[in-house]
Amino acid sequence: MTMPTIVVKAAKSGVSRFARRTALRPARTAQRRLPAPRPATATASDSAENTKSRPWWLLAVLVIVLGNFTVIITGLIVAAAAAALIPHFLGGGDSLAPAPSSVTGIPAVMLDAYTQAARDSQQYAPGCTGMRWSILAGIGKIESGEAAGRQITAGGDITPPILGPRLDGSNDTQRITDTDGGRWDKDTVLDRAVGPMQFIPSTWESMGRDGNGDGVADPNNAYDAAAATVVHLCGRGPTNLGDRAQLSRAIFGYNASDTYVANVLQAIDMFAALGAPADDSAASDDVPGSVPAPRGGDTIATIIAIMAKSGLPYTVTSTFRPDNSDSPHKSYHAFREAVDFSMPGSDNPQLLAINQYWARYAAGLSELIYTGPGGTCVKDGAVVSCTAVYAAVAAEHHDHVHVAATPDMLRRIGVETDDEP
Numbered sequence: 001m002t003m004p005t006i007v008v009k010a011a012k013s014g015v016s017r018f019a020r021r022t023a024l025r026p027a028r029t030a031q032r033r034l035p036a037p038r039p040a041t042a043t044a045s046d047s048a049e050n051t052k053s054r055p056w057w058l059l060a061v062l063v064i065v066l067g068n069f070t071v072i073i074t075g076l077i078v079a080a081a082a083a084a085l086i087p088h089f090l091g092g093g094d095s096l097a098p099a100p101s102s103v104t105g106i107p108a109v110m111l112d113a114y115t116q117a118a119r120d121s122q123q124y125a126p127g128c129t130g131m132r133w134s135i136l137a138g139i140g141k142i143e144s145g146e147a148a149g150r151q152i153t154a155g156g157d158i159t160p161p162i163l164g165p166r167l168d169g170s171n172d173t174q175r176i177t178d179t180d181g182g183r184w185d186k187d188t189v190l191d192r193a194v195g196p197m198q199f200i201p202s203t204w205e206s207m208g209r210d211g212n213g214d215g216v217a218d219p220n221n222a223y224d225a226a227a228a229t230v231v232h233l234c235g236r237g238p239t240n241l242g243d244r245a246q247l248s249r250a251i252f253g254y255n256a257s258d259t260y261v262a263n264v265l266q267a268i269d270m271f272a273a274l275g276a277p278a279d280d281s282a283a284s285d286d287v288p289g290s291v292p293a294p295r296g297g298d299t300i301a302t303i304i305a306i307m308a309k310s311g312l313p314y315t316v317t318s319t320f321r322p323d324n325s326d327s328p329h330k331s332y333h334a335f336r337e338a339v340d341f342s343m344p345g346s347d348n349p350q351l352l353a354i355n356q357y358w359a360r361y362a363a364g365l366s367e368l369i370y371t372g373p374g375g376t377c378v379k380d381g382a383v384v385s386c387t388a389v390y391a392a393v394a395a396e397h398h399d400h401v402h403v404a405a406t407p408d409m410l411r412r413i414g415v416e417t418d419d420e421p
């Protein structure tokens with residue numbers, strides 16, 4: 001029997017009972033007015049009459065209404081569950097925006113780690129939305145120059161390990177005694193920040209994640225470090241990193257410094273704005289294609305040719321600068337082994353793009369100096385602290401990128417040399 005039929009029958013039955021009760025009401029009213037006492041106990045006929053007088057049609061209507069109400073509630077529950085599960089399967093928020101196939105200055109494995117961690121952000125932090133690869137790249141840029149100067153395997157293992165300075169309380173750092181027995185930072189006395197995203201061992205203990213599925217959460221693994229960074233930035237409660245204010249707070253929680261937050265945000269914006277390079281020129285740590293070999297000790301033409309391979313806009317502002325002083329610390333410019341590249345305006349975001357392009361070839365550089373926000377510096381083939389190593393010239397390198405390389409250093413990154421004078 002269909003639901004409409006039940007409703008009609010229940011209604012008809014209710015109307016019929018209502019008519020009978022209406023007809024009997026005067027007689028019953030008169031009977032109640034008589035002085036005769038009511039019986040002490042109800043008889044079987046009284047019970048039957050009371051049963052017949054109950055409005056069963058109202059019960060039928062109630063069942064129908066409650067039935068429909070149950071369906072509505074069930075539908076709302078299903079819809080809410082679907083809304084909660086969809087971000088879990090789709091990655092959440094604008095993390096679906098794909099990363100370019102390559103980004104100048106970011107090793108391919110690091111870029112893949114950032115992309116994968118952003119895509120899987122709901123897995124690591126179900127209440128987090130708005131995670132993007134560019135956010136993780138911004139953190140990685142400031143923390144380690146995207147693991148510049150290191151070798152990275154296809155599985156994400158980074159060698160040699162990236163270790164920060166000992167946290168002994170100097171240089172505005174907090175003193176942190178050993179918390180990992182030297183497992184990650186090779187120091188059994190004090191802690192050091194570890195890996196491309198610079199996790200302190202005690203923080204890694206609670207936030208470390210196995211991002212590449214090898215069964216080990218290693219802070220010196222690109223995939224593991226990127227996944228842990230998602231956990232750190234997202235926190236424990238609902239977070240929308242698509243909101244600038246919430247993103248800023250999350251970055252401040254990563255490193256409680258307003259300057260740090262500003263530098264990371266600038267790097268994030270730069271990565272979000274920059275597209276893939278015109279070719280795959282920066283896909284490896286070797287110089288792409290052929291470039292002019294240095295002529296004797298003159299590497300100026302070679303450096304400019306490598307820069308031209310980047311596809312980035314630039315202006316050459318300084319090459320050879322004679323130095324007739326007796327100083328034992330002459331600039332590489334005096335030896336025709338340095339070039340300065342610039343863009344209009346101090347701290348132009350494009351300067352950071354130039355800087356990160358050259359950071360890819362750190363092993364082949366004698367010097368790389370850019371002290372603008374997010375800049376990576378190199379000394380004799382190794383990534384170094386800009387403020388520590390180049391403190392004396394830091395103020396002079398906000399408006400250009402200084403690149404210096406000897407023929408021997410360039411040979412490390414695949415540049416052929418010509419010893420002919």
